Amino acid sequence: MAKPMKNVFKKPYAFGILYGSLLVSFSIFVLLDTFVIPKGITKVVEGETAEGTEGVTEEAAGGEALYTDSFYRDDKITVNITVTREYETQIYIADIKLKNISLLKTAFARNTYGRNIKQATSEIAEENKAILAINGDYYGFRDYGYVIRNGTLYRDNGNAAEALAVMADGSFQIFKEDSVSASSLLEEGALQVLSFGPVLLEDSTIMVSEDTEVGKAMLSNPRTAMGMVSPLHYVFVVSDGRSEESTGLSLYQLAMILQELDCSTAYNLDGGGSSTIWFNGKVINNPTDGRRAGERQVSDIVYIGY
Amino acid sequence: MTLSILDIKDREKRSCGNYIIIAVCCYFFSSIYNLFGHGVHSFYMDFLFLWPLLGAVWYLLVSFLHKHSGRISRNAMGAGTATLTAGSLLKGIFEIAGTSSPYEEIFFLIGMVLLAAGMISNLL
Numbered sequence: 001m002a003k004p005m006k007n008v009f010k011k012p013y014a015f016g017i018l019y020g021s022l023l024v025s026f027s028i029f030v031l032l033d034t035f036v037i038p039k040g041i042t043k044v045v046e047g048e049t050a051e052g053t054e055g056v057t058e059e060a061a062g063g064e065a066l067y068t069d070s071f072y073r074d075d076k077i078t079v080n081i082t083v084t085r086e087y088e089t090q091i092y093i094a095d096i097k098l099k100n101i102s103l104l105k106t107a108f109a110r111n112t113y114g115r116n117i118k119q120a121t122s123e124i125a126e127e128n129k130a131i132l133a134i135n136g137d138y139y140g141f142r143d144y145g146y147v148i149r150n151g152t153l154y155r156d157n158g159n160a161a162e163a164l165a166v167m168a169d170g171s172f173q174i175f176k177e178d179s180v181s182a183s184s185l186l187e188e189g190a191l192q193v194l195s196f197g198p199v200l201l202e203d204s205t206i207m208v209s210e211d212t213e214v215g216k217a218m219l220s221n222p223r224t225a226m227g228m229v230s231p232l233h234y235v236f237v238v239s240d241g242r243s244e245e246s247t248g249l250s251l252y253q254l255a256m257i258l259q260e261l262d263c264s265t266a267y268n269l270d271g272g273g274s275s276t277i278w279f280n281g282k283v284i285n286n287p288t289d290g291r292r293a294g295e296r297q298v299s300d301i302v303y304i305g306y
Numbered sequence: 307m308t309l310s311i312l313d314i315k316d317r318e319k320r321s322c323g324n325y326i327i328i329a330v331c332c333y334f335f336s337s338i339y340n341l342f343g344h345g346v347h348s349f350y351m352d353f354l355f356l357w358p359l360l361g362a363v364w365y366l367l368v369s370f371l372h373k374h375s376g377r378i379s380r381n382a383m384g385a386g387t388a389t390l391t392a393g394s395l396l397k398g399i400f401e402i403a404g405t406s407s408p409y410e411e412i413f414f415l416i417g418m419v420l421l422a423a424g425m426i427s428n429l430l
Contacts, residue, residue, distance in 0.1 A: 015381045020388065027392050030409045034400060141405045221344070242344065272344065290344055 041114035042154065069280055072131050077103055077304060079132050081279055087253050089220075089246040092277045092285050093261065094132055094236040096304055101170040101232065106136060106149045106192050108300050113147070113154045115140050118297035121276040122283050130303035133278040134224050134236050137196035138270040140299030145195030146182045149300070156182035162199050164267040166192040170231030172265040174199050194269060194302070200225060200255035201266035208251045220248035222275035222288070226302060227263030235261050236302075238277040242290035274298050318369035321380070325362035325387070329355040332391065336398070343402050351398025357390040357417075368428055379427040386421030389413055 033039075065074040072079040076099040084091050098104060107128045109119035117140055125133035139147045139155070146163055147155035158177030165173040168189035175185070177195065185193060199207045222241035228234055237257060241248020249257070251268060258266040273289025273296040287295045332355040339351060361383060368375055375383075393413025400406050 016384060019381075019385045023385075023388055023392055026409075027396060030396055030407055031399075033409065034405060034407045035403075141403070143406065143408070291342075 036116060038114055038116045041112055041117065044108060044111050044113065044152075067280060072280070076100060077131060079279070079304060081132075081284065083284075086257065087220075087247065087249055089249055090240040090286070091249070091257065092238045093257075094134075094277065094279070095261075096132065096234045096236065098170075098232045098234070098304070101166070101168060101191065103304055103306065104166060104192070104234065104302070105130075105305060106194075106300055106302050108149070109140070109298065113149075115143070118299060120295040120297055121274075121301050122278045122295060124298075124301045125278045125303055126281070128301075128303060128305060130278070130301070130305040131280075132236070132305075133276075133301045133303035134226070134238055135270055135274045135276045135298045136300035136302050137194040138274055138299050139195065146177055146185070146193045147195070148182060148186060148190050148193035151186070151191050153182050153186050158182065158195075161195060161197050163193055163195040163197070164199070164226075164265075165190040166194075172228040172267070174202055174265060174267070192302070194226075194267065196267075196269050198251065198268055199266075200251065200268055201227060201258055201263050204259065204264045206252070206255040206259060208255050210250065210252045212251050220250055221271050222246075222273070222285075223249050223251075223254050223271040224269040224275045224277075225254055225258060225266055226269065227258040227261065227266030229262050229264065235263055235266075236277065237261075238275050238285050240286045240288075241275075242272075243286065243288055243293075245286070269302070270298065272296075318365045318375065321375070322362045322365040322369070325358045325365065328358040328391075329362060332358055339398075339402075346402045346404075348398040348401035350394040351402060354391060354394050354398060357387050357394060361387045364425065364428075373428060375428050379424050382420050382424030382427060384424075386417050386419070386424055389417035389420060393417055 063075045065072060070081040078097040080095045082093045084093065107124050109117050109124055111127070121133055121135045137145070139145055144157050144159045145155065145161065146158050160176065160178050162174055163177050165175060165185055167173055168191055198212060201207060220241055223239045225237045226234060227237070235258065237254065239249045239254070240246035254268065255266065273287065275285065276283055276287045276295055277285045283295060286293065289296060336351045336354045340347060364383065390413065393410060396407070396413065397410050400410070
């Protein structure tokens with residue numbers, strides 16, 4: 001047994017072919033494990049709600065709704081969509097006023113928490129009967145970053161990044177994941193925690209410089225961000241980019257737009273090909289990854305709905 | 307004392323040349339990959355070519371030292387370089403995509419052990 005093994009090591013090509021095959025096979029497995037194979041699956045329990053948010057049901061929905069292509073209003077929710085053009089880019093702004101923080105929700109692709117579980121923003125929004133939806137932080141593409149959604153803790157494996165917590169009183173709180181535990185955040189009343197970044201505005205001050213970028217990416221990109229004007233008054237901003245019609249925004253430009261919209265706190269979410277805004281049953285921006293047009297499948301969405 | 311490139315033994319010269327070709331291929335691959343990365347760069351992708359280049363430099367050094375590289379040492383060197391290059395390639399892909407894998411370290415660990423084994427056995 002030992003002799004043939006030794007011979008493999010001595011033959012000019014046998015070892016190379018054997019080892020090369022093993023290396024290629026293992027590399028393919030690692031690629032599939034990272035990008036394709038779903039894992040760590042937890043089905044979201046139907047009707048799972050955060051403490052203090054129970055009782056918001058279809059019956060409790062805010063009465064008769066006025067719904068147009070750029071406007072929604074009922075007794076509890078007002079959404080106003082405006083489309084502007086700045087920095088050679090089409091920008092979609094949703095101004096949102098809520099009566100209750102439980103109306104700002106998040107949802108997972110296929111209603112399931114886990115890595116590599118993906119679905120288009122529009123499909124997740126439709127399945128959750130959303131009124132307005134944007135893509136979230138694509139938590140399922142990474143093994144780190146707190147995940148608290150609708151008052152339930154799914155991942156407490158943090159990193160040094162700054163994350164955004166939507167608190168039970170409707171305020172946005174910025175925190176460093178290495179300085180506060182996910183469970184203590186939950187105890188303090190965090191309903192949603194999104195971990196992408198960077199922080200764009202804090203105390204109405206721009207927190208990014210003109211050359212700040214996510215992972216040394218190009219300065220102009222499609223973007224998704226959410227900001228708080230005051231508790232229960234929020235802004236979702238999505239921009240097109242990487243196309244002939246729209247260059248895209250830098251993080252600094254995005255922060256300036258959110259500052260002009262009177263946001264005190266604002267946070268950057270997953271952008272690029274993921275950037276999608278869905279309203280009144282359709283995607284209203286032009287999602288593209290720069291190579292092909294259309295929605296990219298994502299792990300999660302942030303939405304307004306009952 | 308002056309040593310000419312002509313003094314390099316044929317086998318080492320061939321190995322050195324092969325590793326340089328692989329390094330050039332890696333350089334072109336990472337350059338092309340970067341063209342489609344929307345400006346996102348990774349150190350591991352940008353310097354992918356360094357592992358095979360290290361192999362080329364090693365064989366150049368070995369030939370100057372008049373050391374004989376046996377089959378086992380050459381296999382270990384080749385396997386180590388290939389593993390480290392594959393590890394760097396995958397880490398580069400993951401960093402550009404904005405993700406990571408717990409398996410990354412395995413490539414670097416095994417690659418370094420094989421590379422060190424190849425170098426040590428070459429010098430013995």
